[in-house]
Amino acid sequence: xxxxxxxxxxxxxxxxxxxxxxxxxxxxxxxxxxxxxxxxxxxxxxxxxxxxxxxxxxxxxxxxxxxxxxxxxxxxxxxxxxxxxxxxxxxxxxxxxxxxxxxxxxxxxxxxxxxxxxxxxxxxxxxxxxxxxxxxxxxxxxxxxxxxxxxxxxxxxxxxxxxxxxxxxxxxxxxxxxxxxxxxxxxxxxxxxxxxxxxxxxxxxxxxxxxxxxxxxxxxxxxxxxxxxxxxxxxxxxxxxxxxxxxxxxxxxxxxxxxxxxxxxxxxxxxxxxxxxxxxxxxxxxxxxxx
Amino acid sequence: xxxxxxxxxxxxxxxxxxxxxxxxxxxxxxxxxxxxxxxxxxxxxxxxxxxxxxxxxxxxxxxxxxxxxxxxxxxxxxxxxxxxxxxxxxxxxxxxxxxxxxxxxxxxxxxxxxxxxxxxxxxxxxxxxxxxxxxxxxxxxxxxxxxxxxxxxxxxxxxxxxxxxxxxxxxxxxxxxxxxxxxxxxxxxxxxxxxxxxxxxxxxxxxxxxxxxxxxxxxxxxxxxxxxxxxxxxxxxxxxxxxxxxxxxxxxxxxxxxxxxxxxxxxxxxxxxxxxxx
Numbered sequence: 001x002x003x004x005x006x007x008x009x010x011x012x013x014x015x016x017x018x019x020x021x022x023x024x025x026x027x028x029x030x031x032x033x034x035x036x037x038x039x040x041x042x043x044x045x046x047x048x049x050x051x052x053x054x055x056x057x058x059x060x061x062x063x064x065x066x067x068x069x070x071x072x073x074x075x076x077x078x079x080x081x082x083x084x085x086x087x088x089x090x091x092x093x094x095x096x097x098x099x100x101x102x103x104x105x106x107x108x109x110x111x112x113x114x115x116x117x118x119x120x121x122x123x124x125x126x127x128x129x130x131x132x133x134x135x136x137x138x139x140x141x142x143x144x145x146x147x148x149x150x151x152x153x154x155x156x157x158x159x160x161x162x163x164x165x166x167x168x169x170x171x172x173x174x175x176x177x178x179x180x181x182x183x184x185x186x187x188x189x190x191x192x193x194x195x196x197x198x199x200x201x202x203x204x205x206x207x208x209x210x211x212x213x214x215x216x217x218x219x220x221x222x223x224x225x226x227x228x229x230x231x232x233x234x235x236x237x238x239x240x241x242x243x244x245x246x247x248x249x250x251x252x253x254x255x256x257x258x259x260x261x262x263x264x265x266x267x268x269x270x271x272x273x274x275x276x277x278x279x280x281x282x283x284x285x286x287x288x289x290x291x
Numbered sequence: 292x293x294x295x296x297x298x299x300x301x302x303x304x305x306x307x308x309x310x311x312x313x314x315x316x317x318x319x320x321x322x323x324x325x326x327x328x329x330x331x332x333x334x335x336x337x338x339x340x341x342x343x344x345x346x347x348x349x350x351x352x353x354x355x356x357x358x359x360x361x362x363x364x365x366x367x368x369x370x371x372x373x374x375x376x377x378x379x380x381x382x383x384x385x386x387x388x389x390x391x392x393x394x395x396x397x398x399x400x401x402x403x404x405x406x407x408x409x410x411x412x413x414x415x416x417x418x419x420x421x422x423x424x425x426x427x428x429x430x431x432x433x434x435x436x437x438x439x440x441x442x443x444x445x446x447x448x449x450x451x452x453x454x455x456x457x458x459x460x461x462x463x464x465x466x467x468x469x470x471x472x473x474x475x476x477x478x479x480x481x482x483x484x485x486x487x488x489x490x491x492x493x494x495x496x497x498x499x500x501x502x503x504x505x506x507x508x509x510x511x512x513x514x515x516x517x518x519x520x521x522x523x524x525x526x527x528x529x530x531x532x533x534x535x536x537x538x539x540x541x542x543x544x545x546x547x548x549x550x551x552x553x554x555x556x557x558x559x560x561x562x563x564x565x566x567x568x569x
Contacts, residue, residue, distance in 0.1 A: 163420050163438075170403050170414050177401035180358055181481070182389030182418035 005135040007256040008249065013141025013210060015248025016148035017221070020203035022228040022240040023155060024196030030172045030235045031192035034084060035092075037099040039200060040222025041106035044215075046072040046201025048114050051214045054122065061124035068201040076197025077190050084193075085186065103219075110216055118215030125209040144206040151202060155195070156237055164191065172235070224251070227271040233281035242282060246270075296451070298444040300514040302392035303484035304373035307337035311371050311517055312357075312485065317381075318365035319352055319541075326352040327363065328541040334485075334534075339511050339518045341528045341549075344538035345561060350521045351398060353538070354487050357519075358395050359385035372484065390418045392484035396474040396491060398521075404463035408473050411462055412448060415480030416441045445480055451513075452476045452506055468499045475506060479516075486510070488520040492527060500524065504531055529553060537561065 025039045050068035053059040059067065079102065087095050121127075126139040158165040170178045171188045179185060207221060208214045228247050232239025247267045254263040274282070305311055312334040319327040327349045334340050342350045355361040357368055357380060368380040372391055380388055394415070403411050420437055449455055452472050457465055462473060471491060478486055491507065492500045504527055510516050522528050528535060528549060535552040537545040539561040545552050552558055 161438075163417065166406075166410060166414060167417060169406065173403040173405050174401050176360065177397070177403065178414075179360070179385040180389055180395055180401075181414050181477070182386050183414075184386045 002134050003256060005132075006137065007252045009135065009137040010141060011249035011252035012245065013138070013144050013248070014251055015245035016141075016144045017203050017207050017210065017244075018224055018228050018248050019240045019244030020148045020151060020199050020206070021222055021225050022232065022244055023152065023237065024199035024203075025225055025229050026232075026235060026237060026240050027155075027192045027199070028196045029229075031168050032080075032084070032189050033092075034095050035099065035234075036196065037096065038079070038103040038106055039196065039225055040219035041103050041110070042072060042075065042197055042200025043204035043207060043222055044110050044218045045075060045106065045204075046197070047204030047208045047214050047218060048110065049201065050122065050205050051114075051119055051208075054124070055119070061122075064124075065202075065205060068205060069198045072197035072199075072201030073194040074197070076193035076195070076200075080190050080193035085189070107216065107219065114214075114216075116216065118213045118217065121209050121211075121213040122205060125206070127209070138210065140206070140209040144210060147202060147206060151199065152237070152241055159237065164188075168192065224267060227267045230271055230281055231274055233283040236281070236283035239281060239283035296447050296513070298447055298482070300448070300479055300482055300510065301484070301516045302482040303336060303515075303517065304375075305336040305371065307515055309336045309371070310334075311336040313369040313371075314353075314357075314366075315369065316366040317353070317356055317363045317368065319349070319356060319361055319363040325541050327356070327538075329366070330538065330541070330543045331366075332536045332543055332546045334517060334519060336517050337511070337515045338533040339507065339520065339531055341532035341535045342519065342521050342538060343523070343525070343528060343535060347540075348538040349541040350538055351489055352541075354395065354489055354519070354521065356381070357388075357487060358393060359383055359388040370485070389481070392418075392481060393487065394478035394481040394483035394485070395487035396471075396478055396489055398489040398493060400467075400470050400474055402462045402470060402474055402477070405461065407459050407461055408449075408454060408457050408465070408476075409445070409459060411473055411477050412445045412480045413438075413441065415477040416445065418481060444482070448476050448479050451479070451509065468495060468502075471495070471499075471503065472506070475503075479510060483516055486516050486518045488518060490521050490523065492522060492524060500527065507531060525553075 021039060021043060024042060025036055028034055028036045046068050049071040050064045053064035053067040054061060083098065083102065087098060125143055128139050129136040130139050130142060159169060167183045168188050168191065170183060171185055175185055204218060207218050211217065224247055228240060228243040231246060232243030250267045250270055251263045254266040303311065310333055315331050317327050317330045318325065330353060342353065344350055352361060356363050359380060363381055366381065370378050370380050370391060372378060378391060403414065420441060449458060452475065454469065454472055454476065457469055462470060465473065475491060492503050495503065507518060508531055511518055532549055535547065535549050536543055537552060537558050544557045544561060545555045
């Protein structure tokens with residue numbers, strides 16, 4: 001029982017990071033219908049920017065994290081402006097190929113800039129164990145859960161209530177109608193990429209703390225974003241939370257009860273099983289198109 | 292219509308009857324096809340101005356040129372904004388045209404289907420809400436106060452169009468007639484200086500048509516909003532419009548008061564075919 005609870009708490013920590021990473025992915029897909037395979041690189045680059053500010057330049061932690069988020073925003077907006085805006089109207093496949101290419105290009109930049117050697121984990125996030133009875137969990141996982149909860153609720157409220165959030169949903173719903181309401185579609189696209197970059201940076205730092213430290217390995221974790229978003233539905237913010245938690249728990253349970261190797265496979269097997277029953281994901285919008 | 296509304300739905304500052312829009316020699320080509328071929332006519336402030344013509348005559352294309360969705364190769368569309376000055380709408384982006392107060396509806400209803408009626412109408416207020424992204428994230432404070440102000444006007448539009456009952460329903464689930472009304476409502480929420488309606492009564496039964504005609508007339512009478520509409524039902528056109536322009540194969544073949552246009556030989560030919568008159 002203790003083992004089960006420990007694995008559950010760890011899994012929730014994973015789930016939080018996955019949900020944050022997936023959120024960035026979903027924001028971009030929802031607004032622009034681009035499948036961004038470079039979301040993992042957003043994590044790595046955002047995290048390394050925090051590392052630079054905090055360790056290399058000796059900035060205080062809060063300023064370093066803000067700097068990381070700002071860099072994520074700048075990166076997202078730059079990619080949208082310089083690369084993806086030229087591809088508006090191109091086929092989905094072409095856009096996917098570009099984001100895959102972008103992922104390896106950014107990976108190369110990271111390798112060239114920061115090297116292959118992982119850097120020690122951030123010191124400003126507490127690492128001690130927190131014990132609930134005889135169940136212990138790393139404090140960094142609790143921090144991850146709290147931060148993810150705050151960000152997800154903020155984004156949820158933003159979509160529900162704010163003018164810009166509602167405008168973003170409007171663009172996702174009907175671009176032509178949005179344009180004639182005076183909504184600038186370009187600006188909304190930029191906003192989606194900016195938010196995705198910010199989410200990536202936050203998730204990246206948390207992940208650097210929970211795993212071995214800052215390093216290119218962080219992007220390997222991002223591969224689990226695909227089962228998360230496909231489970232939750234490509235366009236659902238709530239789905240990222242549910243999908244994130246399911247995949248996060250699956251990974252931990254298989255690690256604990258089976259083996260580390262199988263934890264790389266089981267989430268994808270579950271993904272296939274769920275897609276057989278719910279082809280649009282658990283919360284995805286069912287699109288019926290009559291031709 | 293007896294109730295007094297607090298908000299003026301008309302965004303134009305021109306005197307009734309003043310020249311509001313000049314369509315000058317508009318030519319729009321898709322490849323080798325001329326959708327519009329040297330179309331010219333004027334629209335006066337406060338008129339209900341109908342555009343009629345057979346299918347494929349270029350009516351919707353013309354509305355798309357006015358709202359910036361299409362870019363004609365030749366000609367200009369001068370919009371007189373009163374205090375806001377004059378502006379050529381050709382080569383102006385749709386968003387900027389919306390900010391001039393040019394609102395529209397679409398033939399095939401382009402509503403935000405996954406949002407509620409209220410959210411759709413609030414989006415019609417988008418150009419009037421000015422707080423920036425950061426305030427938007429903080430929400431409580433300026434953004435919320437602004438939203439409460441905007442809601443007043445939106446509620447008046449809801450009242451005017453008699454859609455109180457469906458206020459919080461998701462638009463995609465509404466009956467067709469209601470969707471048409473919500474789309475008109477969203478355009479009105481913009482406080483338009485010019486309202487473009489693309490077949491507001493298409494696909495409706497006689498009773499629904501009558502309702503819609505009444506709303507269009509109310510908006511025009513009460514607020515003096517200039518309305519350019521495309522419609523096929525000649526009975527409705529003759530009843531409600533102040534001026535009619537007729538398109539046929541991309542050309543403007545007649546332009547005048549409904550009675551004049553109705554008795555025009557070229558119009559009869561276009562509508563009834565030449566043999567019918569022979």
